[in-house]
Amino acid sequence: MEDLRLTAVLSALADPVRLRIVAELARSGGIVCGQFDVPVSMSTLSHHLKVLREAGVLRVTPQGSYRTHELRREEMEHRFPGVLDSITRAIGEP
Numbered sequence: 001m002e003d004l005r006l007t008a009v010l011s012a013l014a015d016p017v018r019l020r021i022v023a024e025l026a027r028s029g030g031i032v033c034g035q036f037d038v039p040v041s042m043s044t045l046s047h048h049l050k051v052l053r054e055a056g057v058l059r060v061t062p063q064g065s066y067r068t069h070e071l072r073r074e075e076m077e078h079r080f081p082g083v084l085d086s087i088t089r090a091i092g093e094p
Contacts, residue, residue, distance in 0.1 A: 004056040012055035026093035030070035
């Protein structure tokens with residue numbers, strides 16, 4: 001997390017589909033990859049998840065044959081205080 005840059009986080013969050021993903025994760029706490037409600041193909045969804053993961057916004061946890069995605073709230077708060085909370089509030093999520 002210490003190598004992450006705020007510009008990368010903000011760039012990752014600038015896309016409407018990625019904001020929708022963040023909103024779903026904020027609402028649910030964690031989602032299995034194929035269960036996101038976004039209007040894109042699975043390959044495009046995978047790309048968006050990769051961008052968010054590389055920016056440090058989410059983590060992926062393997063669980064058997066599937067992977068769960070969740071926001072890295074604590075780590076983001078430590079590295080960039082208030083950023084993720086401000087964004088989730090702005091898009092109407094807790």
